[in-house]
Amino acid sequence: MQALLLWGMLLVPMAAGGACLLIPSARRVLDVAAAGVIASSALCAGAAAFVFARGPIFSAGGWLFLDALSAYHMLVMALVFSLSGLYARGYFAHELDAGELAPAQARQFGALFCTSLASMVLVLVSNNLGVMWIGIEATTLLTAFLICVHVTPTSLEAMWKYLLVCSVGVAFAFLGTLLTGASAHRLHLSTSDALLWTRLRAEASVLDPLSIKAAFIFVLVGYGTKAGLAPMHTWLPDAHSQAPAPVSAIFSGFMLNAALYCVLRYLPLVEGATGSPSFCLDLLAAFGLVSIVVSAAFIVFQHDVKRLLAYHSVEHLGIVTLGFGLGGVGTFAALFHTLNHSVCKTLAFFCAGRLGQRHGTHDMEALSGTLRTAPPWGGALFGSLLALIGVAPFALFMSELQILRAAVDGRSFWTLGIFLAGGTIIFLGALRHAVAMAWGEPHAAPAPDHPGALDRFLAWGPLALLLVLGVWMPPPLGDALRQAAMVLGGGP
């Protein structure tokens, strides 16, 4: 039964993607894509709930499995994808009305959107580190053409950079995977057991410490490229700004986290082999801090709202990585921040996308005054930017506060100082942009559109969720977070 669930999560989105290719009507394609994504998300949520209640699920001779860490990420993925699927239906319907989207483009979008969900499920459910890598590389290849649903010189440029930087980057991660396999030579694993995470985890103390350390460096640089950690983030602002908004939402909302999740899988292995967690954690904290500082420098000078959001992704992935690097409470807080950032950034890209469609540009100068001229999207964009820069009582503020606490607990005051300095620059820089967009003098105001009930739900729902999570942690979520943190050996 549970095994069927694992296979269902992989096969349903693939079937939906295939179906999208066969449907002639563009509107039906978008309906099928949304329905397929929501159905798969429901399966994912069901499987995750099962794991939290009863423990890990295995299938296919141990090659597929789901434990608390992957189940938690699966919940985040399900949320981001179902929101984006719903939003894409409305977003592309506007383009169909304006005659800017051909049926072939809609079919391409539907098929790739659904199959990229399948590839991310593959990343989360594979126990074999090699298959996990295959899943990450598959996400790169499947999402590349999602960036240029509309073929323009800039979208092609973004797509080429994304394809090449991420493929080459992820190749480093495969080198790390091979070194991990080589470090287990004393275990004499059979062919089908080699590279199985559960096997390596159980006997981590026998792994060769030097090889596994080298492996971790390659893995961190490789998957870190895909996760958008500075200084390997160069593809990210281009890809996020050129892709259509629903695609930017899944990039920022989950694809980056999927890559970081792969790095996390290696933490217990290295810790077991070297006997101390400090090697990995120091590296993670360093990459996290560099990402925060680099993004702070770029956020201040942005003109394009989607690029601004893209640099916020670098910042928040940096904060999450820093949280993991601090360990202890930090691990718990970083996992919580993952959910908060994904929800918030998905919403922010929804708003930026619809505003961009109305105004025909993503330039922040042109979008000024949108709080009055374009409710609900202008209001929700302002709200989400406030949440992103860490204004209380949104949930992002709470998780960042916990990460700060972890830094204080660990007596890492330099880390604390750099994090606070970066956060302050970002706060001031982004607040200036947000206020100008909300209350600035409106330029040529396009005809007001009439947002439906679904639009209002997509704009205010995520913001309400962030507010609720900021003041009250539902016990099942707290329990899920603790279980996931335990897999990594952290937690309050």
Added chain:
Amino acid sequence: MYAWSDVFLVFLVLTNLVLLGSSRLVVYIRVSAVQGIVLGFLPILTHLHDATPRLLLLTCLGLVTMGVKGVLFPWLLFRALREANVLREPRPFVGYIASTIIGIAALAVSLRVGSRLPLPGEAFSTLAVPVGLYTFFVGLFLVISRRKALTQVLGYLVLENGIYTLGVALVSEVSILVELGVLLDAFVAVFVMQIAIYHISHEFQSTDVDRLAKLKG
């Protein structure tokens, strides 16, 4: 059979040096095809001494590798070559002579690093790890230092070849299923890149990647 695998590995080093010093794209594609065929022999040679069911599987893997890397990729790339209508890599960011010298230096470094890594002694040849690393670096260097989109794809392929060599050398126990999955990914990657080159050459009337420089900051 160890001697034979060394011959193939040395041959791989020579093909890398040809790639570094060449300007004609046709040569690039042909040399990468030769590399693909050579790589196909490696998994077979590792297990030639014992006739087990595993040898049969590895032979299949070798043949699939030759088919994909030796025939299918070159075919796709020649198609991209015709569509983009480019014959040469005219002005690389790093010149050919400098590239060759860097290549030789990288070989020395790879030999040194590869022989020092604390890896399991079961690698089928002491040369395999250094040559795998070297091929990886040459691929990386080609991606960074060349101007034409097609040459970058070839660089990516060479880098993949390096990983494949390391995969055969380091973990002879890696499942065939994983190896096939990696091969499938590489195939899709080249396929996707070929389509991308087609779009780029239509949109920009050129496949020079330094034209792709509008998005900044």
